[in-house]
Amino acid sequence: MVSQKTEIKVRFVETDAMGVVYHANYLAWCEVARIEMLEALGMPYEKLTELGYHIPVLEAHLCYKRPAKFGDTVEVIAKICEKPSVRIRVDYEMRCNKQILLTGHTLHAFVNSRGLPIKPPAEFVKSLRNHFKD
Amino acid sequence: MVSQKTEIKVRFVETDAMGVVYHANYLAWCEVARIEMLEALGMPYEKLTELGYHIPVLEAHLCYKRPAKFGDTVEVIAKICEKPSVRIRVDYEMRCNKQILLTGHTLHAFVNSRGLPIKPPAEFVKSLRNHFKD
Amino acid sequence: MVSQKTEIKVRFVETDAMGVVYHANYLAWCEVARIEMLEALGMPYEKLTELGYHIPVLEAHLCYKRPAKFGDTVEVIAKICEKPSVRIRVDYEMRCNKQILLTGHTLHAFVNSRGLPIKPPAEFVKSLRNHFKD
Amino acid sequence: MVSQKTEIKVRFVETDAMGVVYHANYLAWCEVARIEMLEALGMPYEKLTELGYHIPVLEAHLCYKRPAKFGDTVEVIAKICEKPSVRIRVDYEMRCNKQILLTGHTLHAFVNSRGLPIKPPAEFVKSLRNHFKD
Numbered sequence: 278m279v280s281q282k283t284e285i286k287v288r289f290v291e292t293d294a295m296g297v298v299y300h301a302n303y304l305a306w307c308e309v310a311r312i313e314m315l316e317a318l319g320m321p322y323e324k325l326t327e328l329g330y331h332i333p334v335l336e337a338h339l340c341y342k343r344p345a346k347f348g349d350t351v352e353v354i355a356k357i358c359e360k361p362s363v364r365i366r367v368d369y370e371m372r373c374n375k376q377i378l379l380t381g382h383t384l385h386a387f388v389n390s391r392g393l394p395i396k397p398p399a400e401f402v403k404s405l406r407n408h409f410k411d
Numbered sequence: 412m413v414s415q416k417t418e419i420k421v422r423f424v425e426t427d428a429m430g431v432v433y434h435a436n437y438l439a440w441c442e443v444a445r446i447e448m449l450e451a452l453g454m455p456y457e458k459l460t461e462l463g464y465h466i467p468v469l470e471a472h473l474c475y476k477r478p479a480k481f482g483d484t485v486e487v488i489a490k491i492c493e494k495p496s497v498r499i500r501v502d503y504e505m506r507c508n509k510q511i512l513l514t515g516h517t518l519h520a521f522v523n524s525r526g527l528p529i530k531p532p533a534e535f536v537k538s539l540r541n542h543f544k545d
Numbered sequence: 546m547v548s549q550k551t552e553i554k555v556r557f558v559e560t561d562a563m564g565v566v567y568h569a570n571y572l573a574w575c576e577v578a579r580i581e582m583l584e585a586l587g588m589p590y591e592k593l594t595e596l597g598y599h600i601p602v603l604e605a606h607l608c609y610k611r612p613a614k615f616g617d618t619v620e621v622i623a624k625i626c627e628k629p630s631v632r633i634r635v636d637y638e639m640r641c642n643k644q645i646l647l648t649g650h651t652l653h654a655f656v657n658s659r660g661l662p663i664k665p666p667a668e669f670v671k672s673l674r675n676h677f678k679d
Numbered sequence: 680m681v682s683q684k685t686e687i688k689v690r691f692v693e694t695d696a697m698g699v700v701y702h703a704n705y706l707a708w709c710e711v712a713r714i715e716m717l718e719a720l721g722m723p724y725e726k727l728t729e730l731g732y733h734i735p736v737l738e739a740h741l742c743y744k745r746p747a748k749f750g751d752t753v754e755v756i757a758k759i760c761e762k763p764s765v766r767i768r769v770d771y772e773m774r775c776n777k778q779i780l781l782t783g784h785t786l787h788a789f790v791n792s793r794g795l796p797i798k799p800p801a802e803f804v805k806s807l808r809n810h811f812k813d
Contacts, residue, residue: 287706288707288710288711289561289562289567289710289714289724290561290567290569290707292561292562292709293557293558293560293561294560294561294562294564294565294614294615295465295467296555297562298560298796299439299440299558300467300468300471301435301436301438301558302435302440304434304487305433305690305692306693308613308690308691309690312691321747322691322749322750323752331429333429333434333475334434334475335474335475335476336472336473336474336475337434337471337472337473337475338470338471338472338473339470339471339472340469340470341468341469341470341471344467346562347422347725348723348724348725349462349722360526375702390595391630414776422573422576422577423573423576423580423590423696423701424573424576424695424703425702426694426695426696427692427695427696428691428694428695428698428748428749430589430694430696433691433692435692439556439557439558442556442557443556446557455616456557456615456616456789457616459613463720480696481590482589482590483698505620509782511671561731563735563793567707568735568736568739569703569704569706569707570703572703572706573701573703581741601697601702601743601746602702602740602743603742604740604742604743605702605739605740605741605743606738606739606740606741607738607740608737608738609735609737609738609739612735618688625758636785657693
């Protein structure tokens with residue numbers, strides 16, 4: 278399993294007229310944690326795009342439990358629990374003041390610059406393999 | 412069944428460095444169509460909030476097929492297919508140039524100003540009932 | 546003088562916890578009107594980028610008079626009042642319910658794909674000249 | 680003089696199809712630095728709103744020099760250089776890799792919950808006075 282914890286301080290721009298964080302903004306926080314996880318795996322996003330790889334979101338699923346508010350510091354945990362195949366599933370959990378705010382996941386594939394599915398870079402596969410030993 | 416079609420012209424602010432619409436922004440478009448659907452049902456969001464009702468998103472699920480680009484005009488279809496109970500499920504389909512971009516759904520509940528679940532307003536129930544005759 | 550009027554219906558995502566439109570979002574509306582103005586001048590943004598031109602914002606100035614709220618329909622007027630030279634100045638006025646919400650301007654230059662300043666396309670200059678006859 | 684330095688790591692959601700940070704997003708970063716400055720002055724925004732104060736943006740002015748890119752870490756400096764009167768002017772400078780990206784300022788006033796101008800809280804005036812001794 279690979280896991281990454283990121284702290285996000287809620288910005289005013291992220292709130293809406295209900296006084297809480299707008300529901301679409303949690304997806305951008307998932308991405309912040311996901312990208313830090315890639316970096317921790319030795320695969321910073323900038324390097325991947327330089328190599329011609331993209332990792333678009335194929336599917337996103339979010340379950341909203343409690344809203345975050347302006348000024349809150351939210352803990353975003355991203356995890357890869359299943360050994361990635363052609364598709365990579367990343368699971369998320371967000372917490373604030375010891376309460377769960379949100380759970381969810383996103384599904385990804387590696388594509389080339391023309392959007393066609395390709396194998397992930399060998400270096401990435403190798404790096405992940407160390408975390409998913411049979 | 413209740414159905415609402417809305418057209419959205421992609422704004423530059425909605426794109427990202429991959430040259431396409433950022434994946435979280437589709438959720439905001441779902442909401443635009445959902446709110447127009449409520450209005451068509453005689454229940455504009457402003458009226459609901461004045462009456463003390465809120466309809467937070469409990470769950471969101473999006474399947475991304477093809478990305479929209481700057482300048483595209485995207486057709487967003489929101490539908491209520493199941494007779495709403497305590498929870499309301501809204502299904503979405505987005506299309507551009509006769510191709511499906513995205514399918515998904517959101518799940519909602521009526522809550523009062525303190526965030527506690529309450530029955531939807533009688534007027535809304537009545538308006539919906541006309542669309543879901545047994 | 547060139548002038549363009551655009552109507553924007555405030556989306557929920559554009560509001561903040563003060564219950565009004567977040568102040569940075571007006572800049573994106575300015576752009577919507579600016580791009581429609583370019584289109585009306587026979588120079589759609591997509592065409593400009595295809596030709597290798599970009600028109601970055603060099604300067605932005607906004608004076609906030611009254612906030613827009615969710616559900617408001619805002620009239621955004623973009624104008625080119627001065628004959629463009631190397632730089633193009635676009636002035637804005639936003640109105641809602643017969644009241645002025647905002648005035649402002651942005652300053653732009655034509656640059657090539659490497660970000661270097663270049664002359665605007667001949668077609669654009671010609672199209673503008675018709676509006677600024679001496 | 681009061682000065683506050685904040686570091687912001689560019690998020691993917693903040694980029695646009697030109698491959699750089701969308702110009703409106705710098706305004707949200709100004710706010711992040713401004714709010715941290717208020718906090719350092721003993722006047723966290725949450726406390727101000729609890730006391731019934733709001734500090735809306737009356738005017739914003741940004742000069743764009745160089746764009747930030749995804750993954751950049753941007754230094755945002757917010758400063759109050761003039762002793763605040765009824766209006767408070769905050770100046771900004773953003774830097775990345777030792778180059779200036781942006782300069783600008785915002786103008787603010789204290790208003791009550793009905794949007795009417797009021798005197799800033801005594802505690803805030805006192806805290807500021809220590810930085811602007813005659």
